[in-house]
Amino acid sequence: GQQLNQSPQSMFIQEGEDVSMNCTSSSIFNTWLWYKQEPGEGPVLLIALYKAGELTSNGRLTAQFGITRKDSFLNISASIPSDVGIYFCAGRAAGNKLTFGGGTRVLVKP
Amino acid sequence: EAGVTQSPTHLIKTRGQQVTLRCSPISGHTSVYWYQQALGLGLQFLLWYDEGEERNRGNFPPRFSGRQFPNYSSELNVNALELEDSALYLCASSLMQGPGDTQYFGPGTRLTVL
Numbered sequence: 001g002q003q004l005n006q007s008p009q010s011m012f013i014q015e016g017e018d019v020s021m022n023c024t025s026s027s028i029f030n031t032w033l034w035y036k037q038e039p040g041e042g043p044v045l046l047i048a049l050y051k052a053g054e055l056t057s058n059g060r061l062t063a064q065f066g067i068t069r070k071d072s073f074l075n076i077s078a079s080i081p082s083d084v085g086i087y088f089c090a091g092r093a094a095g096n097k098l099t100f101g102g103g104t105r106v107l108v109k110p
Numbered sequence: 111e112a113g114v115t116q117s118p119t120h121l122i123k124t125r126g127q128q129v130t131l132r133c134s135p136i137s138g139h140t141s142v143y144w145y146q147q148a149l150g151l152g153l154q155f156l157l158w159y160d161e162g163e164e165r166n167r168g169n170f171p172p173r174f175s176g177r178q179f180p181n182y183s184s185e186l187n188v189n190a191l192e193l194e195d196s197a198l199y200l201c202a203s204s205l206m207q208g209p210g211d212t213q214y215f216g217p218g219t220r221l222t223v224l
Contacts, residue, residue, distance in 0.1 A: 033212065042114075042200050042215035043153070088152065097143070097166050098213060100153040 006089055006101030012109040013079040021087060021104040022073040029091030032065050032072040033098065037086045046087075047074070076106075084108055112137065114203050114216035122222045123191050131186040131219045135203030141165075142184040143202040143213055144176060153200065159184055188221075196223045 006023045013019050023032075031050055035043035047058050049065035049072060056063055062075045072091075076083055086105050090098040115134045123129050135142050144156040155168040159178035173189040182203075188195055198220050202213040 031211065035215070040217075040220075042202075042217045045212060045214060048212045090153075092211060097155040097158055097168065098145075098153075099155070100145075102152045 004089060004091055004099055004101040006104055008104055009102065010105040010107065012107050013076075013083060014109045015080060017079050018075060018077045019079055019083075019106070020073060020075045021089075022071060023089035023091070023101045024071045025091055025099075026070070027091075027093060028069040029093050029099075030069075031092040032063070033090040033092070034061075034063050034072070034074045035088045035090065037088060037103075043088055079106075081108055114201055114214055116199075116201050116216040116219050118219060119217065120220045120222075122224065124224050125191055125193060127191050127223075128187065128189045129191060129221060131188075131199050131201075131221070132183065133186070133201030133203075133216060134183045135201075136205075136214055139203035139205050139214075140182055141204045141211075142178055142182065143204070144184070144186045145200045145202065146170075146197045147200060147218070148194075148197040156199075157186070191223045193223050196221060 004023050004025050033048050034046045037043040047063040052069045053067050054065040060077045086103045088103050089101040117132045141160040143158050145153040147153045157176050158166040162178050176186040178184045198218040200218045202215045204211045204213045
């Protein structure tokens, strides 16, 4: 079946840093979505991408739909403590179901 | 506008029991999706309902089933509960199918099987 490889699995951020995470797949997707999940809550949609090559921003977040349709990245600029959480990429192909990456856990540097 | 709602928020059951989880989609959304998120793991697709019909199913045994009602709300039923069914069960809804589809999630139901 389809699989998404999301990296890194975890990262530490320092306030003010820019951070980046990405997802790659062996299959083509029609839609890429990026979600953030905080403990005990459901994922919250951050950015939706519908066209290959599309670059979309939402505040300090920027995501791109890879030109090959097999990858996507998410950048967070000037990170702040509330950026802590788990970020998931999700790809949608046929059948409307979403395939999720394993998540990137963002933590604050001690 | 109210988001996706789920009930109950938490549930504790014992092995062999049956459970029903409920989901109300965002007003106007016709598609409802169910996902299982085991502790520390990613989301696994369970079921997709649209216009009262099951449209797609993930790789789960038949004891996971559900339905969608005429008002587009949905139930997820799990029979003969096993310990490994302990997870956060998430419901999502979307307005449309096809390239514009975007799924919005509810807060989830935390199921613990003892």
